[in-house]
Amino acid sequence: MFDKLEDLLIRFEEIMGELHEPTVTGNQERFRKLMKEQSDLTPIVNAYTEYKKCKTEIEDSLTMLEGENDEEMREMIKETLNENKRRVEELEQELKVLLLPRDPNDDKNVIVEIRAGAGGDESALFAAEIYRMYVHYAESQRWRVETLNVDEIGIGGMKEVQFMITGQGAYSKMKYESGVHRVQRVPETESGGRIHTSTISVAVMPEVDEDIDIVIDEKDIRVDVMRASGNGGQCVNTTDSAVRLTHYPTGIVVYSQTEKSQLQNKAKAFALLKAKLYDIEQQQRHDAEAELRRSQIGTGDRSEKIRTYNFPQGRVTDHRIGLTIYKLDKVMNGDIQEILDACIAADQAAKLAKMGEN
CATH class of the missing domain: 3.30.70.1660 (Alpha-Beta Plaits)
Structure with a gap:
């Protein structure tokens, strides 16, 4: 799943670059297709970006716990750690749903x-x-x-x-x-x-x-x-x-x-x-x-x-x-x-x- 998410992240960045190219902005059909693809990928990219941020914060919290002796600070770090762990579980489920094959008719009238x-x-x-x-x-x-x-x-x-x-x-x-x-x-x-x-x-x-x-x-x-x-x-x-x-x-x-x-x-x-x-x-x-x-x-x-x-x-x-x-x-x-x-x-x-x- 995460290999696919990395590929989608790369594709999203490619689209963002293409949308600013003069040859694309002058081609309405191509521009419309790229905007549609960008719109479809945006919720996946946003969720995955937040997922990676939470994973990084978990690692940072674990590192801080190893070197922190003050109990009050340790409790605050643990609270942040647990919150990020909960959010990671939520985002994993959310990403699984977002990666389900979409019905090609879903956006239609x-x-x-x-x-x-x-x-x-x-x-x-x-x-x-x-x-x-x-x-x-x-x-x-x-x-x-x-x-x-x-x-x-x-x-x-x-x-x-x-x-x-x-x-x-x-x-x-x-x-x-x-x-x-x-x-x-x-x-x-x-x-x-x-x-x-x-x-x-x-x-x-x-x-x-x-x-x-x-x-x-x-x-x-x-x-x-x-x-x-x-x-x-x-x-x-x-x-x-x-x-x-x-x-x-x-x-x-x-x-x-x-x-x-x-x-x-x-x-x-x-x-x-x-x-x-x-x-x-x-x-x-x-x-x-x-x-x-x-x-x-x-x-x-x-x-x-x-x-x-x-x-x-x-x-x-x-x-x-x-x-x-x-x-x-x-x-x-x-x-x-x-x-x-x-x-x-x-x-x-x-x-x-x-x-x-x-």
Whole structure:
């Protein structure tokens, strides 16, 4: 590990030197790549620099103890020594986590798709609530949310909704939301007071940008334009602005109608289609790497039941990591960071354990 850290330290110094070269500052693409690499290496370099400083101070404290006879001074030196030893242990663990292989999609924006499942109207109502939960969470992170498509029902529910979240590290956090979410509560329409169980599915897909080669052959696509349906602003139902794409090889159909412009809707539909095709490719890769998939939290099977929201008891349970918290109201208002932090910690622990086996 320390040989690798020394190599990364050398590479960081090389990058810092290159960034000041005129040939690099004049090349925007090269400059951007170096800045990204510098940003990725900075937390590792900072932790390793502090680690080496603490190790040096431990050696200095041990040397001072050998030549110090004053008891009060010896106690002060021992206190400093113990503090540095504790910090070294913390930094060693921190460096192990920082050196774990990064998901190349972690810094990407995401496209989220929520679909109502079992439970009829109650499921659609819950889908709308989960959508609002994610919007509130995105706002707390200062991310931007843009709706790509929504199929609403008259009572305020959503049969399905697709939306993009734009922001630094969106995928690194939101990827843990993929899977089946279950709600247990008494629906407003239930006169007998019986608790019903409904489900929705959530798919979180990284946005496909220029560094990912997803080729869509024109002959594999059918493009239909039509008038938008549902609630809309001025002109939304009077022009052929809605766009539907059908991808013949996979049978995927995507629809976008949120913009007044047909061109804008078409661009959104293609972004969603590319994300879905890339997601299929990722799922196939995960299936081929079954052992790796089992060691990861929340980036695997979309049919997996990941979480239960129990309204009568006011609790949320994440089944992957065995976490139960009793603050359902806050969670539904977007306060999901505690759950995501626990998922990230469990994911890191599983990967570290896997590395320890090798």
